[in-house]
Amino acid sequence: MPKVGMKPVRKQQLIDATLESIGEFGLQSTTIVTISRIAGLSSGIISHYFGGKQGLIEATIMHLLEQLRLALLAQISAKPIDANERLKIIIAANFTPFQRSTPAIKTWLSFWTESMHDPKLRRLQNINSKRLYSNLLFSFRQLLADDAAQVAAKQTAAMIDGFWLRCALSTKPEAEFKQAEQLCKSFIDEQINSLN
Amino acid sequence: MPKVGMKPVRKQQLIDATLESIGEFGLQSTTIVTISRIAGLSSGIISHYFGGKQGLIEATIMHLLEQLRLALLAQISAKPIDANERLKIIIAANFTPFQRSTPAIKTWLSFWTESMHDPKLRRLQNINSKRLYSNLLFSFRQLLADDAAQVAAKQTAAMIDGFWLRCALSTKPEAEFKQAEQLCKSFIDEQINSLN
DNA sequence: TTTTATTAATTGAACGTTCAATTAGTTTCT
DNA sequence: AGAAACTAATTGAACGTTCAATTAATAAAA
Numbered sequence: 001m002p003k004v005g006m007k008p009v010r011k012q013q014l015i016d017a018t019l020e021s022i023g024e025f026g027l028q029s030t031t032i033v034t035i036s037r038i039a040g041l042s043s044g045i046i047s048h049y050f051g052g053k054q055g056l057i058e059a060t061i062m063h064l065l066e067q068l069r070l071a072l073l074a075q076i077s078a079k080p081i082d083a084n085e086r087l088k089i090i091i092a093a094n095f096t097p098f099q100r101s102t103p104a105i106k107t108w109l110s111f112w113t114e115s116m117h118d119p120k121l122r123r124l125q126n127i128n129s130k131r132l133y134s135n136l137l138f139s140f141r142q143l144l145a146d147d148a149a150q151v152a153a154k155q156t157a158a159m160i161d162g163f164w165l166r167c168a169l170s171t172k173p174e175a176e177f178k179q180a181e182q183l184c185k186s187f188i189d190e191q192i193n194s195l196n
Numbered sequence: 197m198p199k200v201g202m203k204p205v206r207k208q209q210l211i212d213a214t215l216e217s218i219g220e221f222g223l224q225s226t227t228i229v230t231i232s233r234i235a236g237l238s239s240g241i242i243s244h245y246f247g248g249k250q251g252l253i254e255a256t257i258m259h260l261l262e263q264l265r266l267a268l269l270a271q272i273s274a275k276p277i278d279a280n281e282r283l284k285i286i287i288a289a290n291f292t293p294f295q296r297s298t299p300a301i302k303t304w305l306s307f308w309t310e311s312m313h314d315p316k317l318r319r320l321q322n323i324n325s326k327r328l329y330s331n332l333l334f335s336f337r338q339l340l341a342d343d344a345a346q347v348a349a350k351q352t353a354a355m356i357d358g359f360w361l362r363c364a365l366s367t368k369p370e371a372e373f374k375q376a377e378q379l380c381k382s383f384i385d386e387q388i389n390s391l392n
Numbered sequence: 393t394t395t396t397a398t399t400a401a402t403t404g405a406a407c408g409t410t411c412a413a414t415t416a417g418t419t420t421c422t
Numbered sequence: 423a424g425a426a427a428c429t430a431a432t433t434g435a436a437c438g439t440t441c442a443a444t445t446a447a448t449a450a451a452a
Contacts, residue, residue: 006401026313028224031437042403044440053438106312112365113305117222125365155355155379162358169308169321183351194390202427227411238429240414249412 011049011059013039018060023103027057027110061111061121064104065128071096072135083142087156087188090135094160095181105168133157143192152191159184207245207255209235214256219299223253223306257307257317260300261324267292268331279338283352283384286331290356291377301364329353339388348387355380 017039021030032053036043050056071093076086098104115121136156140149163180170176213235217226228249232239246252267289272282294300311317332352336345359376366372 010401026309028309029313032439033437043438044403045401047439048402106309109305109309109312112361113222113302113309114224115365116302116305117224122365122367126367129362129365151379151382154375155383158358158362158376158379159351159355160358161361162354162356165308165357165361166325166354169311169318169325171318171322179350180354183347183354186347187351190386190390194386206427228413229411239412240430241428243413244428 007049010041010045013041014046014049014056015060015063018056019063019103019107022060022106022110023101026106027114057114058120060107061124064107064111065124067098067104068093068128069131071098083139084188084192086139087136088185090132090139091160091181091184091188094132094164095177099164100167100173100177105173109168129157132160140191148191152188156184156188156191159187203245206237206241210237210242210245210252211256211259214252215259215299215303218256218302218306219297222302223310253310254316256303257320260303260307261320263294263300264289264324265327267294279335280384280388282335283332284381286328286335287356287377287380287384290328290360291373295360296363296369296373301369305364325353328356336387344387348384352380352384352387355383 014035017035018030020038021034025034032043032046035056036046046053046056050059072090075089075093081089111121112125115125133153137149137153140152140156143149144152163184164177167173167176167180210231213231214226216234217230221230228239228242231252232242235241242249242252246255268286271285271289277285307317308321311321329349333345333349336348336352339345340348359380360373363369363372363376
């Protein structure tokens, strides 16, 4: 069975399996056995490629953060867009199907919980949190005075995260997510049109 | 040591110890031993009063929800207040020192994570989520048209939860919480004054 | 072209630890 | 005495890690 050059393939395979396991059982009940069974590999392989269970969990979280970053990058660098449009894209990137998925939701929640104790994860969390704010501020600055832009960026960031959280925890996330994305976009229009 | 009528005293003692243990070690690393040691009691007493560890955890979460409910009730039923003032009180109730405390933060995060798998907790979570929205809607209806009131209530609820989350996860929560409360209140004023 | 050596990939059983729950026994109050 | 409160020790299951063994691929040597 063993082929050469399996390393990147196996690592991705195990990260996908981890997301799937967390989606099904939650992080609490995710063991190296549930992960390796989903991946169709042995349990020992996790320590071999990630140094242990914790290493795999951290890699999975980094994958989550990277997905969010790439979702933005993919749409923004495509063509020249105005500030208003850019703001709407930032919102959309936070509500992609991947971010709405059960595995992603459960992993995000576990990530936040764990980040309270793990300095490594806390650092990642803060980078991610500030990135959303910075991205919003950059665009708001082109539409509002500096003071107003800062306030708007903070309020928008909170509204995005808050809606995401409330939808993720709701009983019917699909419909709620859709409406939430719309209400975030409305808020931005309100902010900009309040110049009247 | 054993005295008669200790039941309610011990139960509260154990709930407080659970909050403290979660605050120090997190739910993941909180065991019946860490809790009972903080409470100054034996580990067996947990099963005696709560049927097991899970029962105590659930009771602790219910205590958390109750604290939030009471924080509102205490201030609202005091004197007659206008709608605007009432909205500010709702916000303040979500940012009390207790809700900003590390034990409360860690327990809330763990609660949300657990509620994804535990139907009992999920039910509690939804009741709590809807209560915030209902309270906001009630007051907004006295200031805005029905459609606008619904939108404003949803946006405000998201902003409260979002700010709370972002502050809870930040590196310097004290200062951020203070500013967040202010920004939530500003948002409400903006919503109301947009009638011009 | 075989043969031999070496490396990469992978397995899965054994081990030690952790932890919740149980149980039997002790103390105090009525 | 008997009920209520509580302790401390024990049990057994679950889990992550480790590691010796195995298999396959590649490289080197003959």
